[in-house]
Amino acid sequence: MHADVIVIGGGLMGCSIAYRLAKDGARVLVLERSIPGAEASSAAAGILGPTVESFGDALALQLGRRSRELHAELADELDELFGVDVGFRRCGVVKLAFSDEELAELDGQASSLELHGIRCDRWSSEDLRHEEPAANPEALGALSISEDAQVEPKKLLSAVALGAEREGASFRSGSTVRAVNVEGGRARGVQLGDEVLEAERVVVAAGSWTTLIPGLPFDSETIYPVRGQMIATHTRPPIFRRIVFGAGGYVVTRPDGRVLCGSTTERVGFERGITFGGMADVIGKATRIAPALASAAIEEHWSSFRPGTPDGLPLVGETRIEGLLLASGHYRNGILLAPLTAELVSDAMAGNPLSREAQALSPHRFEEPAR
Numbered sequence: 001m002h003a004d005v006i007v008i009g010g011g012l013m014g015c016s017i018a019y020r021l022a023k024d025g026a027r028v029l030v031l032e033r034s035i036p037g038a039e040a041s042s043a044a045a046g047i048l049g050p051t052v053e054s055f056g057d058a059l060a061l062q063l064g065r066r067s068r069e070l071h072a073e074l075a076d077e078l079d080e081l082f083g084v085d086v087g088f089r090r091c092g093v094v095k096l097a098f099s100d101e102e103l104a105e106l107d108g109q110a111s112s113l114e115l116h117g118i119r120c121d122r123w124s125s126e127d128l129r130h131e132e133p134a135a136n137p138e139a140l141g142a143l144s145i146s147e148d149a150q151v152e153p154k155k156l157l158s159a160v161a162l163g164a165e166r167e168g169a170s171f172r173s174g175s176t177v178r179a180v181n182v183e184g185g186r187a188r189g190v191q192l193g194d195e196v197l198e199a200e201r202v203v204v205a206a207g208s209w210t211t212l213i214p215g216l217p218f219d220s221e222t223i224y225p226v227r228g229q230m231i232a233t234h235t236r237p238p239i240f241r242r243i244v245f246g247a248g249g250y251v252v253t254r255p256d257g258r259v260l261c262g263s264t265t266e267r268v269g270f271e272r273g274i275t276f277g278g279m280a281d282v283i284g285k286a287t288r289i290a291p292a293l294a295s296a297a298i299e300e301h302w303s304s305f306r307p308g309t310p311d312g313l314p315l316v317g318e319t320r321i322e323g324l325l326l327a328s329g330h331y332r333n334g335i336l337l338a339p340l341t342a343e344l345v346s347d348a349m350a351g352n353p354l355s356r357e358a359q360a361l362s363p364h365r366f367e368e369p370a371r
């Protein structure tokens, strides 16, 4: 098949873009060096929590809230079309305070969210005990925001990949792109070992590895890996109803009682693995949030790399090389921002005028000048 668009990377970003562009009518080929979902997208907790992650940044908050609502629509669509439940639940989030200083911070966060018309409830320790009895009784109070949600990233990724294939996109696993081929200031396709694949457009969605791919007009360290370690267990009954943040970590509860605890943020390059220090850190945060977890069995642990950027925002859209687009660098919010990213890439391909949001995420801000 001759593709109109080659997407490099089969994480949630690459799969979401493939689904969206295939629905737009493009012939899409996704090249994945391992298998779809091999990296960060399967490691994520699935928190769709812009009010906690981005409350201090109006633009990031707005982008996150929009994308969270696109998730709600996408979940309905995937259920209707393919009968797949991706675990989207508007469960809400709670943030605990363990000191007067943290209580004051929660007040500041609530005021800033209320300015954006977001409803927040300030809970006393008694309210907290009533609403989430497993929360640490040492918490002095909490902030509850009901509009945030969660999704199950692995289920979402398989459903979106399935959707993309049903819409005619092709996937090639085990295909490591060695370079993007550029001639006369235009992307012509990619290099796969000795094989050359041609396409009018190339979208690089290779997560933490994006700017390592030769042929891109970026310093190789523009997008860099930030390791996160996680632990999972089960509790019966499910330990919390909401996603609970506190002590620098979080506890996410699925309806079947599965509990995900995170996470570390480590600049250790591409060093894979689980460390004693990382586990101690995650366990310390999780048991501070929910002391009962101290007696839970560790069922799984894993780590992966969040794609970090110098300003904390992703790089989405066209580069100065015609036909070459980026969709990467989503750091802690790549699951949240995947549907919005797919929409922005689709808009850029259609030549639609750039919205204010799209301008803010433009890769041009980190591009190396042409030589």
Ligand SMILES: Cc1cc2nc3c(=O)[nH]c(=O)nc-3n(C[C@H](O)[C@H](O)[C@H](O)COP(=O)(O)OP(=O)(O)OC[C@H]3O[C@@H](n4cnc5c(N)ncnc54)[C@H](O)[C@@H]3O)c2cc1C
Residues within 6 Å of the ligand: 008, 009, 010, 011, 012, 013, 014, 031, 032, 033, 034, 035, 036, 037, 038, 039, 040, 041, 042, 043, 044, 045, 046, 047, 048, 175, 176, 177, 178, 205, 206, 207, 208, 209, 210, 213, 227, 228, 229, 230, 262, 263, 303, 304, 305, 306, 307, 327, 328, 329, 330, 331, 332, 333, 334, 335, 336, 337
């Ligand atoms: C522990 C942890 C918890 C997280 N929790 C959340 C959360 O709760 N909510 C949230 O919104 N976000 C969360 N994130 C962040 C989120 O997981 C990422 O931002 C998101 O998954 C990035 O998706 P991606 O598709 O860009 O990258 P990835 O999922 O890493 O996919 C990139 C793909 O590109 C492939 N690739 C790389 N190089 C090449 C090449 N040369 N040729 C072909 N293929 C290539 C890789 O094999 C990989 O499959 C978390 C991340 C971590 C690590």
